[in-house]
Amino acid sequence: MPKFLVLYKWTLDEQDIKVKSDDLSLDASRAKGKISDFDRNAIEEAAAIVEKQGGSVEALSYGTPTVKQSLKDVLSRGVDKAYWIGDASAETADAAVTAKVLAAAIRKIGPYDFILTGEGSSDQFNQQTAPRLAALLGLPCLSFVHKLEVDGAKASVARKLADCTELATVTGPAVISVLSDINKPRIPGLKQVLGAAKKPSEEIALGSLGLAAEDLQPKASRRSVKGFVMTRKNVIYKDAPADAVAKLVSSLAGEGLI
Amino acid sequence: MTNMTGIFIFSEDRALAKQLLTPALELKQALGQPVTALALDGEAAAELAGHGADKVLVLQSASGWVEGLGDAVAGLVGEASVILIGGTQRGKHLAAHVAARLDAGLTTDAKSLKIEAGKLVASRILYAGLAVCEEEQSFPAVATVPARTFPAPAAAAAAGTVESVPTAADGRIAVTGVTPVDKSGVDISSANKLVSVGRGFRSKDDLHLAVELAGKLKGEVSCTRGIAEDEHWLPIERYIGISGQIVKPDLYLAVGLSGQVQHMVGARESKIIVAINSDERAPIFEAADYGIVGDLYAVLPLLTAAINA
Ligand SMILES: Cc1cc2nc3c(=O)[nH]c(=O)nc-3n(C[C@H](O)[C@H](O)[C@H](O)COP(=O)(O)OP(=O)(O)OC[C@H]3O[C@@H](n4cnc5c(N)ncnc54)[C@H](O)[C@@H]3O)c2cc1C
Numbered sequence: 001m002p003k004f005l006v007l008y009k010w011t012l013d014e015q016d017i018k019v020k021s022d023d024l025s026l027d028a029s030r031a032k033g034k035i036s037d038f039d040r041n042a043i044e045e046a047a048a049i050v051e052k053q054g055g056s057v058e059a060l061s062y063g064t065p066t067v068k069q070s071l072k073d074v075l076s077r078g079v080d081k082a083y084w085i086g087d088a089s090a091e092t093a094d095a096a097v098t099a100k101v102l103a104a105a106i107r108k109i110g111p112y113d114f115i116l117t118g119e120g121s122s123d124q125f126n127q128q129t130a131p132r133l134a135a136l137l138g139l140p141c142l143s144f145v146h147k148l149e150v151d152g153a154k155a156s157v158a159r160k161l162a163d164c165t166e167l168a169t170v171t172g173p174a175v176i177s178v179l180s181d182i183n184k185p186r187i188p189g190l191k192q193v194l195g196a197a198k199k200p201s202e203e204i205a206l207g208s209l210g211l212a213a214e215d216l217q218p219k220a221s222r223r224s225v226k227g228f229v230m231t232r233k234n235v236i237y238k239d240a241p242a243d244a245v246a247k248l249v250s251s252l253a254g255e256g257l258i
Numbered sequence: 259m260t261n262m263t264g265i266f267i268f269s270e271d272r273a274l275a276k277q278l279l280t281p282a283l284e285l286k287q288a289l290g291q292p293v294t295a296l297a298l299d300g301e302a303a304a305e306l307a308g309h310g311a312d313k314v315l316v317l318q319s320a321s322g323w324v325e326g327l328g329d330a331v332a333g334l335v336g337e338a339s340v341i342l343i344g345g346t347q348r349g350k351h352l353a354a355h356v357a358a359r360l361d362a363g364l365t366t367d368a369k370s371l372k373i374e375a376g377k378l379v380a381s382r383i384l385y386a387g388l389a390v391c392e393e394e395q396s397f398p399a400v401a402t403v404p405a406r407t408f409p410a411p412a413a414a415a416a417a418g419t420v421e422s423v424p425t426a427a428d429g430r431i432a433v434t435g436v437t438p439v440d441k442s443g444v445d446i447s448s449a450n451k452l453v454s455v456g457r458g459f460r461s462k463d464d465l466h467l468a469v470e471l472a473g474k475l476k477g478e479v480s481c482t483r484g485i486a487e488d489e490h491w492l493p494i495e496r497y498i499g500i501s502g503q504i505v506k507p508d509l510y511l512a513v514g515l516s517g518q519v520q521h522m523v524g525a526r527e528s529k530i531i532v533a534i535n536s537d538e539r540a541p542i543f544e545a546a547d548y549g550i551v552g553d554l555y556a557v558l559p560l561l562t563a564a565i566n567a
């Protein structure tokens with residue numbers, strides 16, 4: 001029976017982040033945390049397979065100490081046990097650091113048959129963690145998966161690429177990244193939320209992973225972050241439809257578009 | 259094969275591989291190092307050698323599965339300073355594997371690349387397009403570059419050399435079938451005018467309103483992810499956004515779509531953006547040059563009628 005580990009990132013909800021108009025800096029003071037969108041699909045996929053065929057689902061996240069806030073949510077989604085690494089280094093971590101930390105943690109708590117990730121994290125969208133982790137752990141990796149079937153140690157997948165659908169098989173242990181259309185993540189009900197409180201979670205101290213200080217130094221470091229602003233004309237017509245359309249048509253003609 | 263300092267490029271997409279030569283040749287100017295391209299066959303290799311690559315290595319692998327070439331490519335690029343990989347999905351997978359092997363950074367979807375103080379500085383988006391950031395990497399530095407970020411270079415005066423290298427691939431993955439996507443003949447990214455539809459449309463049957471308007475404008479119909487992925491009213495290659503297509507038409511006419519950042523990141527480089535939405539607080543109006551606050555069912559037929567063919 002398959003033993004799954006799902007990797008999830010606790011990110012800020014970008015809908016609550018505002019761009020300050022004076023210096024284009026980001027104001028995240030009102031932003032709440034969320035499980036990165038596609039990671040909910042990864043959790044759902046593992047949970048649904050285990051509910052059908054047996055096995056187990058554990059989850060692991062590396063983040064700043066606020067990552068602890070994610071435990072209830074993740075445990076209410078069909079996960080049996082959650083591990084978390086809360087450390088300030090996550091603030092500046094790039095995909096290289098993240099993959100090293102996760103790989104070291106997996107060496108400690110593993111092995112697993114299948115390690116699932118989202119296609120990309122909703123803040124950085126590096127789309128790197130799954131292949132990097134696989135390279136570090138010496139495991140095969142299947143990315144961009146939109147159908148997953150597990151039969152014993154074997155996984156059969158359909159990958160959705162821009163120009164084709166590709167079918168592939170691999171024997172676990174393997175790392176698999178999933179697309180958002182693989183399933184519809186459950187919305188945990190009251191019972192699941194209450195049940196989550198009784199499920200185990202365990203902190204993994206970063207210091208216990210045997211990583212060197214250098215491993216926590218990002219290879220790609222951020223020099224500047226600026227809110228994207230569009231300067232558009234913002235000419236909005238609120239008249240009755242016929243008048244608004246007449247005005248729009250004359251604007252479009254003025255732009256040489258019709 | 260190792261210990262070759264230099265700039266390396268690879269993409270299995272031949273058009274994109276050629277485009278990668280443009281930033282690679284700029285980096286060559288800045289670093290004074292040769293450009294080596296990796297290719298999957300002789301024809302692609304000849305093209306790259308003819309457009310500025312000093313050297314092309316033809317990877318001779320039995321499987322041809324690009325994602326499985328990570329270890330081999332990491333071995334070939336040895337002491338590279340900069341490695342540029344075409345930002346297809348296969349390319350991103352390969353790039354991440356190579357970066358991990360080299361213990362290097364990797365900028366995903368780089369929009370610009372330059373050398374400053376011996377580092378690669380690349381710009382990219384964060385938070386699905388809400389912000390733009392600049393990342394710097396020491397060498398070896400890796401970046402993936404999306405299609406059409408750079409134009410292809412002109413033919414070079416002298417052709418580079420071409421060499422074959424036997425290449426081992428990851429044999430643990432078995433590819434058992436490949437079905438090409440039916441593109442239904444439309445390339446949204448090359449359309450000059452787009453009428454883009456969102457969940458403001460109540461049913462698939464109503465899309466004819468957009469089709470007729472697009473017809474009058476001599477444009478195409480595109481959509482939001484929900485229309486393609488959830489409703490399946492339009493094929494997936496017609497949806498715009500961070501996980502869909504990036505387009506830069508002269509006119510982007512957004513109808514009944516709210517304009518969330520994940521969608522707009524694919525459309526915001528359009529020359530003129532027009533919004534039609536019944537909710538005057540919809541974010542799309544902030545992103546629009548012109549807009550009509552109104553019911554699309556009333557506005558679209560009038561607009562279609564008012565445009566002279
Ligand atoms: C990680 C991630 C990636 C994503 N990637 C993409 C992507 O690549 N592309 C994408 O499109 N989305 C993407 N999304 C989804 C995106 O966030 C939005 O949810 C989506 O774009 C909204 O689609 P919509 O505008 O069609 O629907 P809605 O947001 O529901 O908007 C419908 C709009 O129609 C208006 N309306 C309703 N009735 C009428 C009427 N009669 N007349 C006029 N207007 C009307 C409403 O006022 C509303 O503004 C992504 C989301 C996530 C989390």
Ligand SMILES: Nc1ncnc2c1ncn2[C@@H]1O[C@H](COP(=O)(O)O)[C@@H](O)[C@H]1O
Nearest residue numbers: 007008062117118120121126127128129
């Ligand atoms: N800090 C993290 N902790 C746990 N999982 C992560 C973390 N960062 C990324 N991941 C996983 O890797 C996937 C891809 O992330 P990224 O490479 O940042 O786009 C995410 O969808 C998660 O499943």
